[in-house]
Amino acid sequence: MKKIKIDMKFLGSFIAVLMLVSVTSCKEYLNIEPKDRLTGNNFYQSKDDVEANMANMYSMFFDKLNETWVIGAIGEARSGEIVASPGANNYNSRVIVEVLGRNELIRAMDPSAPWEWYHMERITNWTRYYQVIQTANILIDKLNEGIPGLSQEDTNRYIAEAVFLRSFTYFWMVRLYGDVVYYTDPYHSEALPREDMVSVLNKCIADLEPLKNDMPWTFSDPALKGARASRGSIVALLMNMNMWNAGFDRGNAQKYYQATAALGAELMESNSYRLLPLDEEGWARVTKGRSDESLFEFYRSINYGDANAALAPFGDHFLRWPYKFPRFNNQISHCYFRSEYMEKLYPESVADKRRDFWFEDMLSNSGQFIAKKFGYNVYASGNEDKNPDNTFMIFRYAGAILLRAEALAELGRDAEAKAVVDVVRERAEATLYDGPGGQHLKDFIFLERARELIGEGHRYFDLIRTRRILSSMWAYKPLNQDQYNRRAWTWPIDQSARVNNPFMTLNEYWLTTGL
Known part of the structure; x- marks a missing residue:
């Protein structure tokens, strides 16, 4: 049998990370919130109750986006085109973007590393996602039973919205973890194995497709659009x-x-x-x-008092003064995209307004790089240390x-x-x-x-699904065929997922070679 070489330092750090996350886990299958907190027997009594429940589901999902530099970590950095800028604030911590770019996820979660305050280990914990799914399942069940004050049209629309949120959550998890546990019944408690990701998405497609016509194409109310x-x-x-x-x-x-x-x-x-x-x-x-x-x-809006984590927006790492304040400690951007990658996307010989409109010092290979794409809603001035007031698209x-x-x-x-x-x-x-x-x-x-979606969290997933991640023509740090087959493109799954579930398996790559 081929022996696998394991770095014991990182193995110890990985175990420590898992223990830190797992020790706070409750002892219930999939770590679901108590049933009375999700519904309550008398909760769904009006349209306002349904609206409150919907708002809670959106908020729970956003909790996961707000945990760390999630969009950058999962959708952009892992193919190796992003580099930390020497001289940037907390440079030793910003080097995590290069660790991610080498697909060294266990090292990225090392609690002894200078970037430990990024808390990348939180990405491995899927508990919050399953809370969104459980909440959606219960709401769908209650809507099918009938809720006072709702017309049939309202009921159909809310069911479609809840199925969308459930399906979106499964889609998001599939791209992170591969195969996932799938269920749609309310108050689920039975232990289940992970299901093949293609099967999960096919079930989501089958659930969602018939419901799309129950929703308006868009909303005239600008607050909902x-x-x-x-x-x-x-x-x-x-x-x-x-x-x-x-x-x-x-x-x-x-x-x-x-x-x-x-x-x-x-x-x-x-x-x-x-x-x-x-x-x-x-x-x-x-x-x-x-x-x-x-x-x-x-x-998200500062005007509404939304508390976005400083690290969470993708653009945080690619903006400097005058797109980011205060001036005295934002003289350079934390990170930049490699010039050879940017030249490939936006060659000088081809007309493209995005090249100059979205970037400044695009080929600098230094902290002078600015992704102005995320800098047109500058909120702060003077000494207020805030990112531009952008949405999470x-x-x-x-x-x-x-x-x-x-x-x-x-x-x-x-x-x-x-x-x-x-x-x-x-x-x-x-x-x-x-x-x-x-x-x-x-x-x-x-x-x-x-070109069009740079910084919006699609790049790495496009590389994976099209298999271009296997070629150095398309990725600075490609995977080989064996790594791809054993799903080195996934994230580890936190050990807490195994609590009270004898059928649960973790992502094997990250328990062996990935170390």
């Missing part, structure tokens, strides 16, 4: 789940591409969303949130357009794919695509998603 699930949110999630499965259920890939292409056409033909002008006013509205471009987001119209283009290209419908990708490039005042079809077009669309 993007911030509450809509038909646009559901379509975006269905597209993303289909494209994820296309990468792993390759024998059925054409089915998933066809579904994605059809959903994308439905979304665009609804005329319910639009790409805002790429100028300071238009882009500030997109990043602030609740815009005509938002399909789904976790809206999850699905944006431009991203859905490009998923449709990708699906069309995979189906060999090259002319349609070119026309669709050019919708995004036209807004960017970029040279329209005039190359060949086939693989060249597929690669171009992949890069267009990287």
Whole structure:
């Protein structure tokens, strides 16, 4: 048997991390909140009760986004293009971005490391996600029983919204952990094994697809637009789940591409969303949130007293004065993207407004790099140490357009794919695509998603589902085939998931070679 070399220092640190997280875990299967705290026998008595429960589910999910630099850690840094800026504040801590870029997740969670205050180990704990799922399951059950004061239309809409939140949570967990425990019944207590991730997403697709027409495409009330699930949110999630499965259920890939292409056409033909002008006013509205471009987001506002963790926004690591205050300790950005990667995305020889509008000192390979993309809603002044007042964008119209283009290209419908990708490039005042079809077009669309969605948490997952993570042509730190097959792209699962569940297995890669 081949012997596996294990670094005992990091093994000890990993065990310490697991003990720290597990010691506070309650002794219930999946760590679900007590039933009376989730519902109460007399809780669902009015529309206001349902609204309060919905707000609680959104809040619980956002708790996970607010734990650390989650969007950057899970969706951007792990392919190796991000570097810590020498001379940045707490430089020894910022080096964690390079640790993530080498896929050294156990080291990233080392409590003895100078970056321990990032608390990356929290990403491994899925308890809060299952609390969202359990809450959604109970609400759906109560809605089916009937709640006083709700019309049938209201009931159908709330069921669709709750199923969206449940399905979105499963989708999010699948991308983090691979196979997950799946259930939809209320008050679940039976121990279950993890289920194949493709099966989980297919069940979510089957649950959600029939309900999308029960939701409005979007909301006229600006307080709800993007911030509450809509038909646009559901379509975006269905597209993303289909494209994820296309990468792993390759024998059925054409089915998933066809579904994605059809959903994308439905979304665009609804005329319910639009790409805002790429100028300071238009882009500030997109990043602030609740815009005509938002399909789904976790809206946050300093005006509402929302307490965002300082680390949580992606842009925190890529802004400096005058986009971040106070001036005296924000002279350089904490991190930058490697110049060779940025040149590949935005070559000087190709017209693209995003190059100068979204970045400053883009090729500096230093802390002079600025991702102005996240800097157009500067709130603070003087000595107030605050990030710009941005939303946490999850699905944006431009991203859905490009998923449709990708699906069309995979189906060999090259002319349609070119026309669709050019919708995004036209807004960017970029040279329209005039190359060949086939693989060249597929690669171009992949890069267009990287260009348009940089910093929004899609890059790493796109590399994984398309298997481009296996090539140094596409990732600075690629995985080899064995690592990919054994799911080195996942995160470890905290030991607390095994409490009272004899069927639970953890991610084997992180218990052996991943150390």
